[in-house]
Each structure stands twice: as C-alpha cells, then as structure tokens.
Amino acid sequence: MDLGVDIGTGSVRSFGDGFSAVRAITTTRHTSRVITQSSLEIFDAIQAVLPPTPVSGVCFAATCSMVVREKLVVDGRPVLAPFNCGTGASPGHQDIILWMDSRSHDQCATMNKQLEGSFMKQTIGEFIPELGLPKLKWLSDNSEKELYCFELYDWFSYVFQVGYYDKSQNLVEFALRDVDFTHGTAIDGSIKGWSREQLSFIGGNVKVGRSETVGPLDHVPSQLLPLGAPIGRAHPDLLADCHIFNGCIDCYGGWALTACPRQISMVAGTSTCFMFHTKAPAPLIPAVWGPFELVSQTAVYSFGQPATGKLFEDLFDEFSVGRDSFARMETITQEWELEHHQSIIELVRHYVYYGDKYGNRSPLSDFRMDECFIDGKNASVLGVSVFSQDEAAMVIRYHLIVEFLCFQTAQMLEPLPVDTIVVSGSQVNNTRLLRLLRHVTGKSVVILGGDHSLAVARGARGLCGSAGGESSHEAAAPLVAPPLSPQEASVMAAKFHVYKDLVAVQIKARRLL
Template sequence: MSFVADWFVGIDIGTNSIRVAILNDRNVLVGTSEHEIAVLHHPTDSSVVTQDTAQVWSQLERCITDSLEQARTVEHGNVKSFCCGATCSLVVESKDGSNVILWMDHRGEPDTINSKMKQNHPKMLQRLGGSIIAEMALPKIKEYLKSDSTPLKIYDLHDWIECMLSGDTLEVPNYNTDNIGIDGSLKGFPLETLSEFDINLKEHQIGRAESVPYPGIPFAGTPIAKLAPSLAERWNAPNAVVCSGVIDCYSSFFALQNKQIDPEKNLVMVAGTSTCYLGVSKTPKDAPPGIWGPFHLTQDHWFYEGGLSCSGILFESLFENHPAAKNLDKSKNLFQQIEDLVDSFVQREELSSAWQLVSKRVYIGDYLGNRTPFNDSSLSSLIIGSSLRPDDRDLACSYLSIIEYLALSTKMIVDCFCKSGFELKSLQVCGSQAKNSRLMSLLALILETIDVYVPIGLDSKLIGAQGSSMLGGSSPKDVELQLVSPDSDENLKELLLEKQKIMFELLEKQQEINRRLSPYTSRSHE
C-alpha cells in the first residue's frame, strides 16, 4: 500500500497577486501556484483604491486547483486544512454587489476617531501606535457608511476568504478576548466602542466564519469550520478544515522560524509592496512609540508591528515613471541593469563608493504617510538635492536614494524597539527586498550590533503562503539562514547616521508645517 501524505494548503492574498503553497506533513513543498489580481484606482479620486471580489475569488480558486493538480503529480495526499494570510484590506457586501477596499485606500479621515479615542480610550490608542491612520479599517468604514448606512456585511479580507471556504462551523474552545482590532482591523472592537466613533454596525454586519462570542478572535491557525461541501467535492478534500487566518505579514513570520533565533530578541522584516516589522514577547508589555501592539495573535506570543507603507512600490514607480527608465530592457532584470548603471557612474567619476553619488541627497518616500515612528498618514514624500536632468545618472541616484531611505527608515524602526526595552540581536529579512544585496549590506552596516539574516532556499513570493500552510498544521521546520556581511565603509556609516537625524528632523518639521497650514486647508482643497 502506497504512503499517503497529509497536505496543508496555505494561501497568501497579496496586493498584486495570489499565491498558494501546499506543504506535506514532512514540510516538503509539493504544489504551488500564483495568479495576478488587479488594483483599481478610482478615475477621479486617487484616495479610493479597490479590487474586484469576483476576480479575487476566481483567481484563488484557480490557484488552489492548479496547486492541487501539481501536488497530485508528486505524491498521494489528503488535504487536511486551508489557512489564509491576506492584506489588511476590507470586503464590503451591499445590495449592489461587493468589492475590496484595499489597504492603501485613503478615503477615510481619521481625525474625529483619533480625538474620541484619545479622550475615551487612551490605552487602546496607545496600542494602535498612538494614532489611527488612514490605512486602518475604521476611517475607511466610517467614510463608506456615509454613502451606505446599511451594508449587508463588512469583513476583514482574510475573514471573507474564510467565509467563502467554510461550511459547518467547529467548536473553538480557546480564543483571544482582548477586545481590540489587530492592526486596527474591523473585527475585535466592541460594538459599543465602534458606535462611539459613529460606526454603527450590528454584530451580524461584521463578517466572520467562526462561531465565537463577539468580539472574540480565534488564535491564528485554529480550525474554525469544515470546508464547504461543494469545494470539498471539487478539490477531493472531504475531511479538510478551514483555519483562522491572519494579516499577510504575520503569515510570513511563521515561515521564518529557526531554533537558533530567540524570537523575543528578533525582528522579522517582511519587505514587499509595503514593509512590516514584527516582534514578539511571551508576556504583554507596552509597545514602543509608533508601534502597533501588543496583539494576542497566538496563545504563546504577543505581537508588535511597525511598518513602512511604501517600500517595494517605490521601485515599481521608479521603473514605470522615471523618464530614463524607458531605456531599460523590460525583458531583462531591471534591478541588475540599474546596478550596472550605478557601477558605470562610480567608475566614470572615479568615486570610492556608490553612495557618494547621493551624499547630499535626502529622500523620504512616505507617499502614503508615515506608519513608524510617527504613525501619521498626513506626512508625505520629500526630496532634497534632486536633479532637473532626468537622465541615466538621475535614474541611478533615485534608485540609490530609495535604498538609503529604506535602510534609514528600518534603522529608525529598530531604534523604536531597542529604546523601549526590546533586546534585539537579529533581524530576519524576507520578501523581494531580501534579494537586494546592496540594501542588505547597508542594513548590516548601520544596525551595527544586530545581525541581519536572509532565508536560503525559500522563494520570496511563496514565504507568506508557506507560513499560512504552517499555521494550518504542517510540521514546522527550521528555515536555513544566511548572515549578511556589512558594507565595510565606516565613513559611510557616519554619513548615514547623520542623514537619519536629518530625516527625523524633516518629518517633525513637516508635522509642524501641516499644523500651521491646517486652519487654511481642508480635504476639499487638496
């Protein structure tokens, strides 16, 4: 009789694509798939950014079907579970249809919620970084309710996926009763608290698959329902369960476990379109300023999160919008072509380091606001020392400035944790930016006493899906890590640390400017 493996289906709903990974009970990857999903920008209101729920669901079905077909060519298996990580977006169902309000949607004004929360729930606000920002669920929902006061349901995105997958619910004996929305998402806030912010929803309007007294939240990875019968038949998964999912950055965290790394002295940097920084503690303690948490995500750990709203998207924008980028060969690796450009200018100008090209440039890429340390969605981008000549040299300098911004912003976030008593010894970086050796060596230089590691043998696109699979029950396996060697230029370190101070001062100055201009401006004038 042939061996039959247990399979665990992990789902990762990203900003631009859906990935599925199937791990077996030996933690071997047996099936994968990826399909793109579109980001829809409103034609007249740039703050409104959505996705089509029909497309999201159909592409997820394709991914799961393709992954299972691939797995069945590798071995015999029984599907045990489905678990989902998804962007911190919302799904709104109304009588006119449904759509995703994407995480980067900034339609909501958080000022009123902030003032009421500061007055009535200061401890709750502290756990949300000290300020509600436009990316969080509450401002979006409040704005949406102005146009539709009777939505059928509003879901956090991974909850909507779970509902679409689920059949009969299961008993959930242990769950989080912390009464706060994780990362400022919808689910988890008491209804009376939402009502204080003029978000008047009834319990049945908050979509979720699990049968748990509201506002309780199942711990990540908890089985909450059987797979819907029609899907169980289609995918030949009669005994599969649906597990409680997470916001996508957390699923990546679970894929990076290594027994040699102390989780309480480690920060995980999940670097994709945006970048999240995750730390944990075994007992709850006050979060550092500008950091969200603690959130009781698993029974064993409380989680803390900082972030950059714009990171990978800055490179995407550079490739799409810089005038000199049209000279790049889109059929070849764009990053390598720009790296070659950088090297050519270093040689031509006889420089000792590429960073001399941008020694007097200061760039802040907070186009969607600053999450950490300021947690202020009114902050924006800034550049000092830019060029009027949009040529190849400026393209190379703009690329280096993005890397410098990401490294210095990471240093600021690490400092937030360290100054608040987190004894960080290591930083694990995953996602597309972990492949950028220039960025990694710069991080290793300026973080000084903190070791920087990147995973080996893991596809950067599949880390989130594999983490979801592990949450769903696949056996954990130590990820192999590579220690990053720092850039050896000590003078560069001093320059960068000075630039970090300048960046912080400029962000503070921008806040002061916004306060001074606020009496004369309104959203209608922006």
C-alpha cells in the same frame, strides 16, 4: 496535503508539500485615494492555484484589505451581495477596499480628535486612513445599506465554508451568527476583534463578519481565535474533506516562519511589515503597535511602512522603464564608481530624500507626512538634478530610496530590544538594500530560506492546525556582503542626522503654517 494561500496585492500564491502556484490579480485605482479589487476575481485566482491532489487543510493569509458586502434577500433567502466600493459604475464587482486606499482621510481626522482609550493605546495614539476602522466609518457615513465587512483573509475562510448561492451574480450564502466579542483587541487597528460597544461610533448599519460564526453557537468564541485554530470544514463543492484553519493578515504569515526571541521579522514587499514578540503580559512601547495576543501567552508587536517596494515601482513607472530594472540600476552604478573612483554612497552624499510619499504609518502614525528632496546638483560631481527626466536622475533617486528605507527602519528599531532582522519577501533580492540596512541599524541581517515570493504562503501553510503552537521555523542564512568603508560609514552617519531633520522640519512647517 495542507495548503497555505497568500492573497497579495498583485497575485495569489499557494504552497503545499511539493506544490506551489501563482496567479496574477488586478487592482483598480479610481482616484489617488480610492483603490479597489474584486473578491470574485480573487476567488477565481484561488481556484486556479489549488493543487490537483486532495487538500486536507487550508489557511488563508492576505493583505489588510476589506471585503464589503450588502445583505439582501433573494428568492426568500438571505445572501451577501457585492457592494460597489469604487466610484460611479466601477468595472466588475469592485467590493474590496484595498489596504492602501485612503478615502477615509476626513473620518480618520475626526476619529483622532474624538476617540481615546483602548482604540488609541495600541495604534501609537492615532489612526491613519489605511486602517480598517476609519474605512468602516467612511462606509457608515456614505451608505445606509446593511453592510457586512470582512478582513480579506477571513472572507475567503467564510466563502470556502458556505459556498456561493449564485456565482454568476457573485452572491454568497448568508450564514453568520450574531456573537459579540466580550474581550480582547483587534490586531493593527483592523476591523475584526472589537466589541459592538467599542464600534458604536461607526453606525448600526455596518457590521463586521466573522468566519468562525458559521458553526453552532456554542463553538463560537467571544475573543479572537489564535492563529491556525480550526474554524470549520470546507463546502464540498469547493474542497472535499478539507478543514479551514484561522488565517491572518499576510505579514503575520511571514512572522510565523521565523518567530524567535530578540529577532524581528521584516516582510518586505510592496509595503514592509515588522513583527516581534515577547512573553505576555507585555507593556506598550512608544511608536510601536501592540501588544497583541496572536498565540497563547505571547505578546506580538507590529509596525511598518506603507510603501517600500512601491517606491521602486513608482520610480520605474515614472521613467517608463520596466519594474525589473534593478539590474540596470546596478550596471550604471558600477560604471559611475569606476569613472569617479568613489562608491555610490560617496557620489550621492549631497542628495537626500525623505520618502513618506503615501504618509507615515510608523513611527509617527501621521498620514500628513510626505516626500521631500534635497537636490545635490550644484554640490555633486555628478552634476545631475533629481528633478530632471534622464536616466542619471533615476539612478540617483533609486539609491536615495534605498537610503531612506534603511534610515526609517533604523529609526523604528531604536526603542526595541532586538538583535537580528529576519528578512523575507521580494526585497531580499536587493543585496545593496540589505547591506546598507545591516550597517545603518547595527543589527545582524539574515535572509529567510526558500522561494521568497512564497514566504507568506509557506507561513500560512505552517499554521494549519497549529492553534497557536510552535511556529514553523525556516532556515535563514546570514547576509553575505562587505562592510561599509570608513568614508561610507561617515557619510551615512551624517545623512541619518539630516534625515531626522527632514522629519522634524515637516512637523514644524505644519505647526507654523
């Protein structure tokens, strides 16, 4: 069977014909900005989710995290050893800089002042710390070792081709060929796809690995391969008689399931990524990343929010309740609506939240943005402050997060020629969010069929051998939920204006102060 493997922030999932599996993985938060994972732990998780039957092809999709390896010579042979990306004596082999890591804050600010041209045009004019290039610069500024960095999905495409030299020491064979990119652009400002000349500002000790360079030189392309293109065969000790196909950042795995004209793919999990496509060549669009050519003659645009499901997780953690507390939020909401004879939208109309707690990726590309509240205690019939630590405050803040996510999505979609939002990922289970999303954006909302937690793995599986051909279209059902009442619609229209004011006042405050 062909197998898709999705390496998420908290788990590894696989999907094949009649088969699926999941294994949890851990994240280490050293400081508020330094966040890492272990590639060895993830490798073991991948091994645990492989099927017992033979695998003929595998394709990896993963978060836009970065594996960092140091080139060493052991017993006369070159190997790639884990580079400690944590602080001090980090636990385990913490050789992954997680996508939400923002240690490169200073490098990012410097790059935004000094760089221009192709780097900036396709990333809305600014880098943000979560992107790969500022992290490469951080590594160069903080280490003189010879480092090779890989996109997370590409690292495992590489490992499964070459195998381990010494797994007990987490040492992997060094089998990279030195082939430069001569044209093309990296996707989402990530690390793979830039030429050596374009990366000259990084420093010569930090290089970018490419899984497709393991084979003969005359087979190595000088530009990014299309999604699903064959890149090699698996090492027999890992997967016998198995082809490795070119993978992708996880959000593009979800996009591959639903790619249709005038539709936008919304992969909504811990973070949310949006993708839509049109025929190439295509123009730059303000506040949108791209266009990128992932498949032949197709221009793909992307943008997103760094923390969406993460905002709910943080809220539930702050109030020391389980992360599965959504049902409790709905129960209390229904009790309030019955008690006050008003909908929750009307009950919380005097409260407003702007939730860029982890900075803004889109549409501003401004990591200085932050969260802010308008506390409606004195004007609301509820009489509850959002800054109190009781359950009522948690419920209000839950609904404010829902509103914020819808407002920001509407703001991002305003310049785009799309009619339909195809939603996948864990947040498809939040009907309240999707109902509000449909109203605030004015777009049709449809839900991708199947197990939503496996959407990316299914997309990766569909890419096996496609070489950028037709996408694996999945059944999608329209959202079934009642429309907003006129009173609710009036409140949401007014709050959208206030939301935009909160964006403007943050920018103004930084300019004046």
